[in-house]
Amino acid sequence: MxxxxxxxxxxxxxxxxxxxxxxxxxxxxxxxxxxxxxxxxxxxxxxxxxxxxxxxxxxxxxxxxxxxxxxxxxxxxxxxxxxxxxxxxxxxxxxxxxxxxxxxxxxxxxxxxxxxxxxxxxxxxxxxxxxxxxxxxxxxxxxxxxIHDEISNLVLIPSHNEVFMSWSIPSGNSNFTGAKIYKGGQLLTTVDKNTSSFIDKDVLGNTSYTYKVTALYDDGYETAGVSKELTTSAPPPDRDGDGIPDSEDAYPDDPTNTPPPVEAGEVENLEITTTYKSANLSWVLPKTENLQHVNIYRETLTQETSFMDNLINGKRAYAASEKIFETNGTYFNDYTVKPETEYKYTITTTSVDGVESEGVTATTTTPVKPAITFEELSLPFSVKDLISSGNGLLWIVGPFILLALAFMLIPKLRNLIFGAFRKYSKGTSEASERRTKVETIQKMESQDTKEFRTDREPKSERVEVAPKPIREPKELKQPRIRETKERKRIPKLSRERIREPRATRASREPRERTRKPRDRREWS
The missing domain is CATH 2.60.120.260 (Galactose-binding domain-like)
Known part of the structure; x- marks a missing residue:
C-alpha cells in the first residue's frame, strides 16, 4: 500500500x-x-x-x-x-x-x-x-x-562564424512591443514586435555562448526571458587567411582575392591579299572590352641564301619572326615585302591586363614583279617645274607677241575710227540739205495758197490760215533712182510727203527730183 x-x-x-x-x-x-x-x-x-x-x-x-x-x-x-x-x-x-x-x-x-x-x-x-x-x-x-507572456520556441543554429536565432512572439497579446537579446549577460540588441529572428555575426569558431531573449510590454515590463547555451563549430580551412573559407573562396591562395589576368580573345576572319610590292591584311576584332591592341608579326618563309654561307658551308638562313606593327584597327598594309617571297603573318591580341594571346596565323606568297610597270613610269619634270618653265617662257615671248598684235590691229582700229567720223559728217550734211529743200517747197506752197485766196475771195471775207508747224523731217535713206513719168497733180493744202530718188552705188550724190506744183485754181 x-x-x-x-x-x-x-x-x-x-x-x-x-x-x-x-x-x-x-x-x-x-x-x-x-x-x-x-x-x-x-x-x-x-x-x-x-x-x-x-x-x-x-x-x-x-x-x-x-x-x-x-x-x-x-x-x-x-x-x-x-x-x-x-x-x-x-x-x-x-x-x-x-x-x-x-x-x-x-x-x-x-x-x-x-x-x-x-x-x-x-x-x-x-x-x-x-x-x-x-x-x-x-x-x-x-x-x-x-499579461506578460514570454517568447517561445527559441531556436539557435550555430556555425563557425555566426549564430542564427529565431523565436515565436506571444500570440494575441496586443501589449507586446518587442524583445531584447542578451549575449553572455550583455545586451546585444533590441528588436520590434514584428521581428522574430536575428543573426549574430560577431562570434568565433569552437566557442561557447549563452543567449537570452526577453519580452517587452507597453507598461515597461520586461520578462525574465528564455535562455539557451551553445557552442559554435570549428572554422573551416582557410589557407590564405583572408577570413573566407577555402570552400567559398574564389582565390583560396590569394589573400587579396585579386582576379588573375584575362586574355582578350583572338581575332577572327584573317584574310591576306597580295601584290608584288604589298601584303594587305584584314581581320575582325574580338567582341570584348578587355582588348588593348593587336600585334602583327611577320616571318619570311622563303629561303634566303647568303653568298658566304654558300661559299663556306652551304647553309641557308631564314628570316626570324619579328613584330612589325601594333594597332587598334582591323587592317594593315605591309609595303616592305619583296616579290616572289612567302611570308607568315601572326596576329595576336593584348588585353588591358597585359596578357598576349597565342595568335592567329596565315601564310601568303607575293607574285612576280611584271616586266613593265606603269606605276613606276614618271615624267622628267614635275608639275611645278612645268609651271615655272611656262611662266619664264611667257615673260620672254610675251612682248614679241604683243608687238605683232599691235602691228596687225592698229591699222584696222584706225580705219574703224576714221570711218565712224566720216559717216557721221556725211549724215549731218545730207540731213541739212534735205531740210533746206523741205523749207523751200513749203514756202512755194504757202505763196500759191495766198495767191489763190486773193483772186477768189474779197478782202473782207478772207480767212487767214495759219501755216502748220514745220516738223523736222526724219533722216531719209538715200533713194534709188527711178524713171518717173510726169503726171500733173493738184497740190493739197496738207503737207506733201517728199520723196527723193535713191542714188546708185556708183554715185554718191543723189539726183534731185522736183515736182511742179499744181495750180489749185484748175480744180475749179
Missing amino acids: KKLIVFLTVLVFFFVPFSFGFAYSGGLLQGKIPNSYSGFTDTNHVTDGDQLTKATLRSLDYGSIEYILSTDSTIDKIYSIFSGEGGLYVEFFNSSNVKIFNMTHYGGLINISDVENVKRIKISNGYGTGFSLNEFDVIPLDSNPI
Whole structure:
C-alpha cells in the first residue's frame, strides 16, 4: 500500500504543471506584503512580479498566506504560478470575516464569477506537502490586466562564424512591443514586435555562448526571458587567411582575392591579299572590352641564301619572326615585302591586363614583279617645274607677241575710227540739205495758197490760215533712182510727203527730183 501511495505521489508530481510561461500586471496584490503567513518563507516574492522568485513551503508542512484589501472589492480573475502537488486552495472573506468564496486553483489565469465585497484573501497548499509559490494575484472587475507572456520556441543554429536565432512572439497579446537579446549577460540588441529572428555575426569558431531573449510590454515590463547555451563549430580551412573559407573562396591562395589576368580573345576572319610590292591584311576584332591592341608579326618563309654561307658551308638562313606593327584597327598594309617571297603573318591580341594571346596565323606568297610597270613610269619634270618653265617662257615671248598684235590691229582700229567720223559728217550734211529743200517747197506752197485766196475771195471775207508747224523731217535713206513719168497733180493744202530718188552705188550724190506744183485754181 505504501508503495502504491509513493508511486501515485511521483506520478502526480510529474504530471502537474510546474510553471507557466507568463506573468501579469494590474492585480490588487501586486507588490503587496502579506498581512500574515505561516509555513512559508520569502513570502514577499509571491507578489513581486518576477516569476523566477518564489516563496517556499517546508516539506510536509501546511502553510498559508493572508492579504487584507484596503476596500471591499469585486474579484473577477485569479492568477497564480506554483509548483507542487494538489493545487492552490483559495478563500475569500468579507469585512465580517464570513467566507464568501473558495476554490482549488491549478495555476494560470482563470475567470471566476464576480465575487463581491471581498475584504480578506487566504491561500494555502492543498495537500500539505513540499510546495513553492512563484506568483499570485487577483484581478478586480472591469480591470484589463496586462499579461506578460514570454517568447517561445527559441531556436539557435550555430556555425563557425555566426549564430542564427529565431523565436515565436506571444500570440494575441496586443501589449507586446518587442524583445531584447542578451549575449553572455550583455545586451546585444533590441528588436520590434514584428521581428522574430536575428543573426549574430560577431562570434568565433569552437566557442561557447549563452543567449537570452526577453519580452517587452507597453507598461515597461520586461520578462525574465528564455535562455539557451551553445557552442559554435570549428572554422573551416582557410589557407590564405583572408577570413573566407577555402570552400567559398574564389582565390583560396590569394589573400587579396585579386582576379588573375584575362586574355582578350583572338581575332577572327584573317584574310591576306597580295601584290608584288604589298601584303594587305584584314581581320575582325574580338567582341570584348578587355582588348588593348593587336600585334602583327611577320616571318619570311622563303629561303634566303647568303653568298658566304654558300661559299663556306652551304647553309641557308631564314628570316626570324619579328613584330612589325601594333594597332587598334582591323587592317594593315605591309609595303616592305619583296616579290616572289612567302611570308607568315601572326596576329595576336593584348588585353588591358597585359596578357598576349597565342595568335592567329596565315601564310601568303607575293607574285612576280611584271616586266613593265606603269606605276613606276614618271615624267622628267614635275608639275611645278612645268609651271615655272611656262611662266619664264611667257615673260620672254610675251612682248614679241604683243608687238605683232599691235602691228596687225592698229591699222584696222584706225580705219574703224576714221570711218565712224566720216559717216557721221556725211549724215549731218545730207540731213541739212534735205531740210533746206523741205523749207523751200513749203514756202512755194504757202505763196500759191495766198495767191489763190486773193483772186477768189474779197478782202473782207478772207480767212487767214495759219501755216502748220514745220516738223523736222526724219533722216531719209538715200533713194534709188527711178524713171518717173510726169503726171500733173493738184497740190493739197496738207503737207506733201517728199520723196527723193535713191542714188546708185556708183554715185554718191543723189539726183534731185522736183515736182511742179499744181495750180489749185484748175480744180475749179
